[in-house]
Amino acid sequence: MPVVAADAASRSPGPPPALRVGYLGPAGTFTEQALRSEPALAGCDFVALPSIPEVLEAAAGDLDLGFAAIENSIEGSVNITLDTLAFDADLLIQRETILSVRLNLLAPVGSDLEGIERIVSFPHAVAQCRSFLRRRLPQARIDAANSTAEAVRATAAGGDPRTAAIGTELAGALYNLNVLATDIGDHRGNQTRFVTVAARGIPSPTGHDKTSLVTFQRSDRPGSLLNILQEFAARSINLTKLESRPTKRSLGDYCFIIDLAGHVADELVADCLLNIQAKQADVKFLGSYPAGGERADGARREADDAWRRAAAWIDTVRAHLAS
Structure with a gap:
């Protein structure tokens, strides 16, 4: 009997293997420091890679996740990360991590x-x-x-x-x-924003979320960007980032990187993206994920409630339509 029990135990499935996360190496980078500060990634296997494109390529292939810097409070966007996500990789942002930087x-x-x-x-x-x-x-x-x-x-x-x-x-x-x-940076409030990316999956809404996307205008005409922005303004959706990037197709041809407060599961956000895709521009969805930092989203929740009340009102009006 003991032999049988031991044999059965040896055949029983063990714990699932740890997720493998690629990051910009070698050991000692700010990326590794930020990665190790993220409680949600504790217990993962960290894989150092020589460049950000290789990190993102691995996340789309052999690894489970990638972790890369995307924005700095002093120098702005990390363009190689933005461009790879916008043009070269089909990845979804899973969360963001904010790290205070001391150089x-x-x-x-x-x-x-x-x-x-x-x-x-x-x-x-x-x-x-x-x-x-x-x-x-x-x-x-x-x-x-x-x-x-x-x-x-x-x-x-x-x-x-x-x-x-x-x-x-x-x-x-x-x-x-x-x-x-020590601490030779020009600004004391220096922070870098990192994102965790994966080939699939959208985290459930937490009530304090962010959505990232890229919009590609279908035609270059006066007011086309304004028309896109009005979709957000009409729903009181707060944009936390708006940046133009060349599409790499021709000189003067730009797309727009947008971060907004909210989650694609929110009615307001979903309706907004639906209208932009249908009427204004092609949209590449980069993910909805828990927001880092302390930014409040009370205004978004209030707007969401107002939108539901308006939807209920229009349903009441339509109820009088002749069948």
């Missing part, structure tokens, strides 16, 4: 600030430290890396005391670099 200048042991002649980092990170670099290191050459952690790793491997990297304190510790200057 540090890191260099090999024995380096000093006055001797730095070359700085390596991710372009967005360099751009967020312009004032510090102009004031303290105006002579330094700036070279780009695929990520802040890649810059730190390369700087550590090179061992040149004249080269420094801009990156996280975590990366500096991982690759044994000294911190020459």
Whole structure:
């Protein structure tokens, strides 16, 4: 009997395998820091990849999820993420994560600030430290890396005391670099927004959600963007982001990236998207997902209630139609 029981236990299914999440590596990036701060992704297997397009490509293929930066409060959108989602990948945003960013200048042991002649980092990170670099290191050459952690790793491997990297304190510790200057960003309120993406699935509404989409105008005529925006205004739907991006088809041909407060399961949002798709523009739906941060959505709920009352009123009017 004990043998049979042991054999049965060995055949019983174990816990499901952990979800695999791709992120911009190597170890020590801000992306990894944000990923590890997200409770919903605790217990997942993290897979470091060398570039954001490869992260998103893997999320559409071999991996369960991808995790990538999409917007910074100082430098704006991360265009490679936006463009890949808009044009190259069929992925749905599952949630957003907001990370407060602190940038540090890191260099090999024995380096000093006055001797730095070359700085390596991710372009967005360099751009967020312009004032510090102009004031303290105006002579330094700036070279780009695929990520802040890649810059730190390369700087550590090179061992040149004249080269420094801009990156996280975590990366500096991982690759044994000294911190020459801390918190060198130009703005104290620096935050980066990250998104988790998957090939399928829309999370259920939480009451504090966001929807992202891309609209492609069917014709270039006066008032076409206004007509799209009026669909949102008529329903009191708050837009949290509106950005134009070239469609890559021809010069002057643009699409619009839109984030709005609400969920596609909401009657107001669904009706709005239905009208835009039917009358105004082709819509690529990028997802409805729990919103990060503390932004309230009371106005959207009030508008939703008003829309239901109006729908009930029109149903009452139509009830008098002759059959």
